[in-house]
Amino acid sequence: MRATYEDLLRTARRIAVSAQRGTYPDESEVLADWQAVLFATKYHLRWLRGRLSTEPWECPPGKRSDNALGRVAQAIGAAADLLAVEDAAAATALNVGEDLVAARSEVAAIALMAAKVVLRNTWSFDAERTHLRSVMRELADIAGSDVRRTGLGGLAGLAAGGPAVLADARSMIGPAAARWERAHALMPPAAVLTRDLRSTTAQLRTVGGYVCHLATSLLSAPASGLDARERRDLKVIISELRGFGASAGRVESTWRRRLSDLSGLSDSQGEVAFLDLKGAVDRITRDERGFRTARELVPDHRSAAGLLDVADELLWCTEQVSRNQQQTVSWLIGAGRLFVPRQEAPSRHLLPPAPSWWLTSVAGEVGAYRPRRLLRRAAR
Template sequence: MRTTYEDLLRAARRSAVEAAQSRYKNRSEAVDDWRAVVAASAVHLRWLRHRFRAADLYDEPAVQSDRPLGRLAQAIGAGSDLLALQDASNASLLDDPWRLRAARAEVAAIALTGADCVIGHTRSRTPERRLAELASGELEKLARHGEPSSGLGELGLLSAGGPVSSDDELSMLPRRASRWERADDDIAVESLLTRDLRSTTAQIRCVCGYVWHLACHLLASSQAELSAVRRLELGVLKQAVRSAEAGALRTAESWRRRLSDLDGHTGTPSEVMFLDLRAALDQFVRPEGRLLEPDVLVPDHATAVRVLEVVDEIVWSAEQVARRQQRAAAVLVSQGRLFVPRQDVSKQDPRYLNKPNNTKLLQGRWLRTTRPEFFAALTACLAWSADHLSVASDVARRLAGTSLERRPSHGQPLRKPAPDFELPELLDVQDQGRLP
């Protein structure tokens, strides 16, 4: 699974509790670290469309440190970085006033917990104490007007980056699938040749085979303890990936008749990452060169749930790779960079037949064209595979319980914080249930 916004806030709260219980030997260090907490909170609240006015009173720049309050500032900053990385569709969640109120209250409560540390290290009637008390007062007001009963909702499910991984083989699979997808995303589609796309087609076929194998073992394992609904969904998933694999096989045949370059070996970063993913899958399903039995591969229900999460990440990554392969093929066709056998073209358009004259030997056996009807079989196979992978991805998402917010799109321009959105203050926390 991927680290979510709610996970980062939970980690920040733990850092705040540790900071509140810590002691500084040097008072100036506590003040400097608190300045970093205020700066990080101001940026975080700015992404939540609120201006933290007390932060304007701190003139000196904040410095990063590894002390308790410094770690709290980094944890708060991680949450704002996640919000900054969201695409436009996910950023629309920041228009929900109730979720905004809950998120602001959570961030304010976290910073307010850390404020106990700096207040305990400063003397009364000093400038540092007055600034800390002003910031605490504003934070307390935000925290008091939060929505503890409603929670963060979909806002808390926002995510960025790759899935969390630990040292065991099963946890490494989602991470490596994400690396494969991101490596493919970093390649400009205009730079791809047919040998690169042939490699991509083979990668998709291979992934579909592994996913089908995992789904079969989930169904065959007597220890998985999956519900009837999940077993039915797994059957649909198997059919979808098998259809996608069949489409990839037909795509591979089409690439033999539609070329942009001579045969050769590709060296794209995505292929390197895919080989890493395939090695990890091999190590999981056949650690000693022999396929594991279903009850050995999936020994209990907890492992079955984790395998469903692995399938979800792998299928989603394969869908993204297939969609980009579609775009790359469209670029090759539109730019006239694909060679088509003259024999195939002449079957649809007699004007391309060899002319019976003395220059027959000089007429090429291959020609270039931008007419889409000569690539109908190729584009249809690409669309078939991508569409069935999309169906499989939807099924896998339901099986694993993954939300769309955990999958932000890439390649979006950097966003700027939305304008401030000041919410009406609630009269009292206990009166929230009587609000319209």
């Protein structure tokens, strides 16, 4: 398996998420790393036929940084270098306007996460903070430009480099979750059957249950070494996921009451990808006796950090699949393919749950570590 453009952007996002956990004791250091992120972002956007009008205030340092934001810059730059490969596949992919918009949106969203880390870790550089806020406004506009929300299209599969090496069972989950998300994103609404709707809702409940189990294990494992903020965030996630599961259960009941069904199980690509994802998660959470205990899952702090990343990846992909299903249901209703009673049409009763996990608190301020949190439940 070769590293793809989508893999590189996922890596950049993953590092940006990890950057929320720590702090920069040296303000000048975080500003220098931010300059590297900004230069890499501008370079990347040019290949995607976009631009940032706000210029960096100084050149980034020549030396390579091993800090989180320095590694974000390296990942963004590596993905841009992949686009610079002048071959037929890249040329074709770079001619699809909607895919370019989606890629620009993802790159800007990653850079915006990095910018929020900088804002949280600087206090005494007023001019630089003013410049930073200006860049953040521009990045937010670009990040919100992808109204299609169906993935990177042909750009996603552009590949370069040697085979990717997956170190352990945990490292298999991220790519499997991305394939699950991508399979649903590429499914046109017109091709979705009623049994696929039911299957997707069940998939969302299952993945949410896995994340809840991981979060509970992290909280109860003596060796997890979580700080107070991480424990508080996990408790919020558990509470909200339980509400999300209850909402999804009501939607499943609605599917049974309202939808006719074609015989047999769903054979969509989303179902196939989900079974692969479920197998990958089962390999770390189960053994021949059933679910592993918290002590077995989290033998030390390093394992806890890895499981936090797994939970974050699963939550992110669950949000995307849920949003995609909501858009599919809305399309089916609008196209007359899904019939509902007139009195229920204005409500959201027949829509699947549409969670939203973000890296910020409700007030919008980035914490030291915020797993993607469910901030609202749509299916009530």
